[in-house]
Amino acid sequence: MAFGNAKATAAILYDFGPKILKERFQYGQTKADSQSRLDYLPQTTNPTDPHFMGRALDIVLVAWKPNERAYADALVSLFVRMQSEMHLEAIIYNKVEYNAVGSPSPRIASSTMTAKQKYDYEHTSHIHIQWFDHQKDLSDFAESLVYELQNDSVIQA
Numbered sequence: 001m002a003f004g005n006a007k008a009t010a011a012i013l014y015d016f017g018p019k020i021l022k023e024r025f026q027y028g029q030t031k032a033d034s035q036s037r038l039d040y041l042p043q044t045t046n047p048t049d050p051h052f053m054g055r056a057l058d059i060v061l062v063a064w065k066p067n068e069r070a071y072a073d074a075l076v077s078l079f080v081r082m083q084s085e086m087h088l089e090a091i092i093y094n095k096v097e098y099n100a101v102g103s104p105s106p107r108i109a110s111s112t113m114t115a116k117q118k119y120d121y122e123h124t125s126h127i128h129i130q131w132f133d134h135q136k137d138l139s140d141f142a143e144s145l146v147y148e149l150q151n152d153s154v155i156q157a
């Protein structure tokens, strides 16, 4: 399986994105309870999952911490700005989903969901970006993405 755009974008964000992306995210009390903040590998073997299909990337920046959220908001607006150039099918973060043409719509869990389902659905812990299947291996946006990241005052702060 190839992870073209997802892997390339993770590598670019690691090198040129907010420095916090180099730190592991601590979700537990011990050092072992941590994960990379740039995660393109699938957590599932569900063949219809976009991560399993190699066409999605998760960027862990939690919305309930103001500093992480500031970086996440800056990245989301950069991705929306570059949406067609990056061939992004969807961008999801903190209860908002942007479709393939950059239109936002609320992504609010239904009252019948469990707490875990609600948490996963609303994406308050990470940005999810996803490519169209037929465009998931282009990585032709790399130079532009590096340029945008290097010229973003919030991301470079």
Ligand SMILES: [Zn+2]
Binding pocket: 051, 056, 057, 058, 127, 128, 129
């Ligand atoms: Zn995801």
